[in-house]
Amino acid sequence: MNGRQAADGTGRRILARLAPGPANWRVVGVTILAVAAALGLSALLIAVTGGSPVASVQALFQGSMADPTAWSSTLLFTAPLLLVALGVCVSARSGFFNLGQEGQVLIGAMAATWVALRLAIPGPVLLVVTFLVAALAAGAWAGLSSLMYRFRGVNVVVSTMLMTFLAQQLVAYMVTTPWLLQESRIGTGTVSPQSNKVPANALLGSVGEYPNLQLNAGLLLALATAVAVAVVLTRTRWGFRLKMVGLNPVTAESAGVRVAALGGFALAVSGALAGLAGAVLLTSPVGTNRLQAGISNNIGWDGLLVALVARNRPLVAIPVAVLFGVLRSGGGFLAATGVPPFLVDVVKALLVLAFVAPPVVMNLISRRSTGRAGRIVSTPARVPEEAVA
Numbered sequence: 001m002n003g004r005q006a007a008d009g010t011g012r013r014i015l016a017r018l019a020p021g022p023a024n025w026r027v028v029g030v031t032i033l034a035v036a037a038a039l040g041l042s043a044l045l046i047a048v049t050g051g052s053p054v055a056s057v058q059a060l061f062q063g064s065m066a067d068p069t070a071w072s073s074t075l076l077f078t079a080p081l082l083l084v085a086l087g088v089c090v091s092a093r094s095g096f097f098n099l100g101q102e103g104q105v106l107i108g109a110m111a112a113t114w115v116a117l118r119l120a121i122p123g124p125v126l127l128v129v130t131f132l133v134a135a136l137a138a139g140a141w142a143g144l145s146s147l148m149y150r151f152r153g154v155n156v157v158v159s160t161m162l163m164t165f166l167a168q169q170l171v172a173y174m175v176t177t178p179w180l181l182q183e184s185r186i187g188t189g190t191v192s193p194q195s196n197k198v199p200a201n202a203l204l205g206s207v208g209e210y211p212n213l214q215l216n217a218g219l220l221l222a223l224a225t226a227v228a229v230a231v232v233l234t235r236t237r238w239g240f241r242l243k244m245v246g247l248n249p250v251t252a253e254s255a256g257v258r259v260a261a262l263g264g265f266a267l268a269v270s271g272a273l274a275g276l277a278g279a280v281l282l283t284s285p286v287g288t289n290r291l292q293a294g295i296s297n298n299i300g301w302d303g304l305l306v307a308l309v310a311r312n313r314p315l316v317a318i319p320v321a322v323l324f325g326v327l328r329s330g331g332g333f334l335a336a337t338g339v340p341p342f343l344v345d346v347v348k349a350l351l352v353l354a355f356v357a358p359p360v361v362m363n364l365i366s367r368r369s370t371g372r373a374g375r376i377v378s379t380p381a382r383v384p385e386e387a388v389a
Contacts, residue, residue: 026362027358027359027362030358030361030362031354031355031358031359034353034354034355034357034358035351035354035355037354038347038350038351038353038354039350041350042343042346042347042350043056045343045346046339046343049338049339049340049343050338051334051337051338051339052337052338055337056334056337056339059330059333059334059336059337059339060326060327060330060331060333060334061330062330062333063329063330063331063332063333063334064325064326064327064329064330064333065326065330067211068208068211068212068213068214069210069211070329070330071213072208072210072213072214072215073329074322074325074326074328074329074330075215075216075219075322075325076216076218076219076284076285076286076325076329077286077299077324077325077328077329078219078222078321078322078324078325079216079218079219079221079222079277079280079284080105080218080222080277080278080280080281080286080299080303081277081299081302081303081306081321081324081325081328082222082223082225082226082303082306082317082318082321083221083222083225083273083274083276083277083280083303084101084105084273084274084277084299084300084302084303084304084306084307085303085304085306085307085310085314085317085320085321086222086225086226086229086273086307086314086317087101087104087269087270087271087272087273087274087277087303088101088270088303088304088306088307088308088312089229089233089307089310089312089313089314089317090229090233090242090266090269090270090273091266091267091269091270092246092307092312093233093239093242093243093246093266093312094242094245094246094262094263094266094267095245095246095247095249095263096146096156096263096264096266096267096270097156097157098142098145098156098160098267098270098271099157099160099161099164099304100141100142100145100159100160100161100162100163100164100167100271100300101270101274101277101300101301101303101304102164102167102296102298102299102300102301103141103160103163103164103165103166103167103168103300104138104141104142104167104270104271104274104275104278104300105138105274105275105277105278105281105295105296105299105300106164106167106168106170106171106278106295106296107137107138107141107167107170107171107271107275107278108134108135108137108138108274108275108276108277108278108279109134109171109278109279109281109282109291109295109296110137110170110171110174110181110278110291111133111134111136111137111138111275112130112131112133112134112198112202112275112278112279112282112283113181113195113198113282113290113291114133114181115129115130115133115134116130116198116199116202116282116283117181117195117196117198117199121201122201123201124201126199126201126202127201127202127203127204127283130198130202130279130283131276131279134275134276134278134279135272135273135275135276135279136272136275137275138271138272138274138275138276138278139268139269139271139272139275140268140271141163141167141271141275142160142267142268142270142271142272142274143264143267143268143271144159144163145159145160145163145267146260146263146264146267146268147264149264150260150264156267160267164300168293171291171293171295172193172293174195174291175193175194175195175291175292175293176193178191181195181291182194182195183195183196183290184196193292193293194288194290194291194292195290195291195292196290197288197289197290198282198283198289198290202283203283203284203289204216204217204218204280204283204284205217206285216284216285216286217284218280218283218284221276221280222280222321223318225273225276226314226315226317226318227314227315229314230313230314230315233314241257241262242262242266244257245257245259245262245263249263274300274303277299277300277303278295278296281295281296281297281299282295302324302328302348303321305324305348305352306320306321306324308352308355308356309351309352309355309356311356311359323351324348327344327347327348328344331344
């Protein structure tokens with residue numbers, strides 16, 4: 001009988017931990033209100049700039065979800081956004097915050113272009129080698145920041161962000177230099193600052209045909225990677241050690257974890273996933289299948305926002321990436337309604353604040369109220385002198 005009671009008590013404790021507490025439900029409620037406020041403010045901004053909120057919503061829907069063709073475009077943007085966000089989830093779990101995804105996407109696309117145009121490999125092997133080299137190049141690029149932190153004490157956040165500008169200049173130089181990656185001149189024609197088109201056996205295939213729904217292989221790769229990252233972070237020893245480093249590196253080091261090596265490797269993995277996103281941009285129908293200076297098109301920054309909204313949870317990043325894909329795919333249709341293109345970025349920023357700010361604010365309020373209650377309890381009660389007498 002005692003054993004059964006103990007088992008029941010253990011079960012109740014487990015259920016109590018799994019069940020969402022009142023604080024969690026308050027965060028959900030505040031988040032819903034914040035999202036509603038963000039959408040209302042977005043509608044107000046559209047109206048102030050001379051547009052129609054109703055027409056803008058209709059245009060956004062028409063360009064992203066109205067038919068299979070629109071959904072195909074949305075899912076094309078979803079794949080690279082999700083890959084970048086997964087990399088952010090890995091680096092954030094270790095406490096090494098990577099802000100250089102935009103540059104790492106460019107480095108991955110540049111390395112993929114070099115391999116696709118320089119190696120004469122037949123069949124789909126070229127595509128596999130292209131993606132591997134893109135991941136390795138971008139991972140090594142991100143790993144430079146961990147080396148700078150290890151040997152010179154350079155802040156990882158600052159170095160990864162500043163290396164983005166270096167990557168932009170490097171790609172611009174590559175596509176404007178004839179003996180590197182600038183497109184070949186045909187006769188006496190002019191050449192553009194871009195590479196030649198990558199060969200057909202280095203392009204990702206798709207399932208389905210226009211005008212029906214088309215699912216590019218890049219999306220399947222991103223979804224499989226999301227599941228793999230979620231399993232690794234939650235079900236493996238490496239993921240547990242990574243969480244230890246992110247929560248308390250001093251305790252992790254005392255437990256025998258090599259903090260610097262593990263954090264540097266997580267940063268490299270984050271860059272490698274961003275490099276895969278660059279390879280997807282190059283080899284999928286989302287672009288022109290040529291390396292250009294603006295091929296990343298802020299995918300790195302938007303992928304970072306996807307991870308922030310998903311709170312660094314790989315599986316939650318999937319629907320969030322679809323949402324940002326909707327904004328990207330339908331954003332081009334907003335110009336027809338008279339809405340300035342920059343308002344799409346404003347809407348993204350408002351949605352990010354609506355999802356990120358409530359948990360932080362509620363946590364601060366909870367800490368302040370807990371500290372105030374602790375001070376009240378610790379203050380001894382004053383006994384009146386009359387009662388003592």
